[in-house]
Amino acid sequence: MRKRAVFLALAAVLVVCGAGFAFDAIPADKIKPGFVYIGPVGDGGWTFMHDKGRVEMEKAFPGVASSFVESVPEGPDSLRVMETFIRNGSKVIFATSFGYMDFVQEAAKKHPDVIFLHCSGYKQAANVGTYFGRMYQARYLSGLVAGRMTKKNVIGYVAAHPIPEVIRMINAFTLGVKKVNPKAEVRVVWLFSWFDPGKEKEATKALIDSGADLIAMHADTGAAPQAAEESGVYVIGYNNDMSKFAPTKHLTAPVWDWGMFYKHYIDQITKGTWKTGDIWWGLKEGVVGLAPYGKDVPEDVKKLIETEKTKIISGSWDVFAGPVKDQKGVVKIPQGKTATDAEMLSMNWFVEGVKGDIPK
Amino acid sequence: MRIGSGSGKKLTLTIEKRLESPGALRFVIPSVSLLAALATGAVFLFLMGVSPFEAYSAMFRAAFGDGYGISETIVKSIPISMAAVAVMLTFTMLIYNIGAEGQIFMGAIASAAVVRYCFVDSAPAMLLMMIAAAGTAGGLWAALAGYLKARWNVNEIISTLMLNYVAIHLMDYFVYGPWRDPASLGFPMTAPFPGVARLPLLFGTRIHMGLFVAVFLALLFFVLIRHTRWGYEIRVIGENPRAAGFAGMNYVRNVILVMFISGAIAGIAGMCEVSGLQGRLQHGFSAGYGYTAIIVAWLSQLHPIAILFVSFLIGALLVGGETLQIVMRLPLSSTLILQGLILFFVLGGEIFKTYRIRFQREDA
Numbered sequence A: 001m002r003k004r005a006v007f008l009a010l011a012a013v014l015v016v017c018g019a020g021f022a023f024d025a026i027p028a029d030k031i032k033p034g035f036v037y038i039g040p041v042g043d044g045g046w047t048f049m050h051d052k053g054r055v056e057m058e059k060a061f062p063g064v065a066s067s068f069v070e071s072v073p074e075g076p077d078s079l080r081v082m083e084t085f086i087r088n089g090s091k092v093i094f095a096t097s098f099g100y101m102d103f104v105q106e107a108a109k110k111h112p113d114v115i116f117l118h119c120s121g122y123k124q125a126a127n128v129g130t131y132f133g134r135m136y137q138a139r140y141l142s143g144l145v146a147g148r149m150t151k152k153n154v155i156g157y158v159a160a161h162p163i164p165e166v167i168r169m170i171n172a173f174t175l176g177v178k179k180v181n182p183k184a185e186v187r188v189v190w191l192f193s194w195f196d197p198g199k200e201k202e203a204t205k206a207l208i209d210s211g212a213d214l215i216a217m218h219a220d221t222g223a224a225p226q227a228a229e230e231s232g233v234y235v236i237g238y239n240n241d242m243s244k245f246a247p248t249k250h251l252t253a254p255v256w257d258w259g260m261f262y263k264h265y266i267d268q269i270t271k272g273t274w275k276t277g278d279i280w281w282g283l284k285e286g287v288v289g290l291a292p293y294g295k296d297v298p299e300d301v302k303k304l305i306e307t308e309k310t311k312i313i314s315g316s317w318d319v320f321a322g323p324v325k326d327q328k329g330v331v332k333i334p335q336g337k338t339a340t341d342a343e344m345l346s347m348n349w350f351v352e353g354v355k356g357d358i359p360k
Numbered sequence B: 001m002r003i004g005s006g007s008g009k010k011l012t013l014t015i016e017k018r019l020e021s022p023g024a025l026r027f028v029i030p031s032v033s034l035l036a037a038l039a040t041g042a043v044f045l046f047l048m049g050v051s052p053f054e055a056y057s058a059m060f061r062a063a064f065g066d067g068y069g070i071s072e073t074i075v076k077s078i079p080i081s082m083a084a085v086a087v088m089l090t091f092t093m094l095i096y097n098i099g100a101e102g103q104i105f106m107g108a109i110a111s112a113a114v115v116r117y118c119f120v121d122s123a124p125a126m127l128l129m130m131i132a133a134a135g136t137a138g139g140l141w142a143a144l145a146g147y148l149k150a151r152w153n154v155n156e157i158i159s160t161l162m163l164n165y166v167a168i169h170l171m172d173y174f175v176y177g178p179w180r181d182p183a184s185l186g187f188p189m190t191a192p193f194p195g196v197a198r199l200p201l202l203f204g205t206r207i208h209m210g211l212f213v214a215v216f217l218a219l220l221f222f223v224l225i226r227h228t229r230w231g232y233e234i235r236v237i238g239e240n241p242r243a244a245g246f247a248g249m250n251y252v253r254n255v256i257l258v259m260f261i262s263g264a265i266a267g268i269a270g271m272c273e274v275s276g277l278q279g280r281l282q283h284g285f286s287a288g289y290g291y292t293a294i295i296v297a298w299l300s301q302l303h304p305i306a307i308l309f310v311s312f313l314i315g316a317l318l319v320g321g322e323t324l325q326i327v328m329r330l331p332l333s334s335t336l337i338l339q340g341l342i343l344f345f346v347l348g349g350e351i352f353k354t355y356r357i358r359f360q361r362e363d364a
Helices: A002-018 A046-060 A076-087 A098-110 A135-149 A164-180 A197-209 A223-231 A259-271 A299-314 A341-345 B025-047 B052-064 B067-092 B100-117 B123-152 B156-176 B210-227 B229-239 B241-246 B251-278 B289-299 B304-328 B332-349
Strands: A034-036 A067-069 A092-095 A115-119 A128-133 A154-159 A185-190 A214-218 A234-236 A250-252 A254-256 A278-281 A288-290 A331-333 B009-017 B355-363
Touching: A034 A046, A034 A076, A046 A254, A046 A259, A067 A076, A067 B304, A076 A092, A076 A098, A076 B067, A076 B304, A092 A098, A092 A259, A098 A115, A098 A128, A115 A259, A128 A259, A135 A164, A135 A214, A135 A234, A135 A250, A135 A254, A135 A288, A135 A299, A154 A164, A154 A197, A164 A185, A164 A214, A164 A341, A185 A197, A197 A214, A197 A223, A214 A223, A223 A234, A259 A278, B025 B052, B025 B332, B052 B067, B052 B304, B067 B100, B067 B210, B067 B229, B067 B251, B067 B289, B067 B304, B100 B123, B100 B156, B100 B251, B100 B289, B123 B156, B123 B251, B210 B229, B210 B251, B210 B304, B229 B241, B229 B251, B241 B251, B251 B289, B289 B304, B289 B332, B304 B332
Parallel strands: A034 A067, A034 A092, A092 A115, A115 A128, A128 A278, A154 A185, A154 A214, A214 A234, A234 A250
Antiparallel strands: A254 A288, B009 B355
16 A cells, blocks of 8 residues: 555646646647657557547648657667757647656756656656546446357456556456456457557467457557457457458457547647646546447447446446456455445456466 | 670670778778768658758757757667677677677676665775776677687577677666665665765766766777787787687687676666666666667777767767757658668678779770
């Protein structure tokens, strides 16, 4: 629990430092938003969807001319990329991967007049806001499909980095699986990378070889769905509708709509109402959702998903509502309690039903 | 090769070996190759719908246009030039150390180990210990392949390349496992190094003291290779190992020694990169500098001083490439194509140093 205390203290500090005043309005043609991407825009997943959001935003605000740099590693190079954007006139930087966090902070200190928006991070400042979505809600819904469709009760999960974001999604997915199929287990393989199509494919094949008859994934490309299709195994994609990678085996996918964020921010910035903070939108706002179902998904699951979705959207229930047990059977979230945002943001334990380790 | 044309009088094109290579060619050929690459790239940029002139000037301004651009170009060139000096040394004796990348990683791991386990609150002591540890770790890593080569003639290209993956995975083990920063919430990196373990920065930029190390190493090996008995030995071993053996030069000892020194330099490059620029050990910390170094060493024709300049130019290509994406809205792949064209033409131009083309008119 020490970690949680540290996290809460950190959050408190952020709120105090972050309680800034709104920035002055920036005219649309002066914003020149710069997007820092972790992968290529053609990755068919994470970066592809961010870029789709960027293009949507440009359409909605014709005066805004944005640009991007692809395949920027989460290291010192990212600082130079942000600096280069600013030297070419950018007043707003969107940094779209977790590992840019400390470099965003460094650049933000040097350029207090530039607004930085960091996707999936937790460090804010007067000119640094963070944004992310309650993807765990859509993950849970996709888990309902997975639990219903597995025959061998073994589901493989190809996962990027062992960080709270990914762990939270695995947990939410597994809770969905368990809800409809208490006997099923979810086997996790770590990639230790966001973007590595070769590794994503290998990990998928390895999971299938070990007995999984359904694959779920958390990585940036469509390589895992491709591998599943080749092996004739059902798959649940991520980021966007990945049915083009697995035309016959794609069941659904938890998907993002980043354009909502980008339109929201540019709107606020042009009006001069933006101030720092954290946005964590979910199913209710429509930032996350499910891709169209594959032809094999039965009607009863679709109905169940609608019921669960309504519960979540109405706010009467959320995914991490107790009782939730960890892998050893210890109750982590007691009956009557629901995990707080802070607890979800620092989640570093697996729920019951996950087979796999979090590297310590 | 003869290419005939026309009738009556025949114009033939002959490619023949040069009897001597005029000194001026050393500058003329790379310059002409570079221009040819830029001209080819211009056609490509034109087809992409952007003005080649604007694109090139944007790249040039980004890399050399002001103090910031130059400083970032230098930052990029520091690890590349050190690793290039490292591989140049082995290439001089026709031993192919392809493992600078892994040796860079070993140096970085050793530096982080010193920070973690042997911390002293004094910058000079700390930095010297880190350099010593990084040099030893990189050196031993390369000497392992050197020993296998010298003792059992194991192909060093394969062994050094394979050891790269081992080193990269070893580092992943530490940053995902025992050395992971608890405050990173599971993201694979160590805690930031304390101030005394950081190489000082220069001129308020990100250029660090590693610059002096890089320049010093280039000068040192220029002197050692061209002006000492040992340098003479390794050059002779490279050109003719048998003759070197008859002259009493110790092949086995020199292979292992040169590999050790080469690995040590690459290891120190890794130390400079983590201590000077990154300030922590992080998954995927080297952007393939060990491989870029191989190209740089050949482009420089294994000349240590030329390596400094070529590294600077390669750094400029990397830094300028981003601006092409930002200002000209070109995808990353177009900057990679431009970089590829330049390397292709400059390396391809090498042939004209040893061969020349002659046009002759002959009577039929």
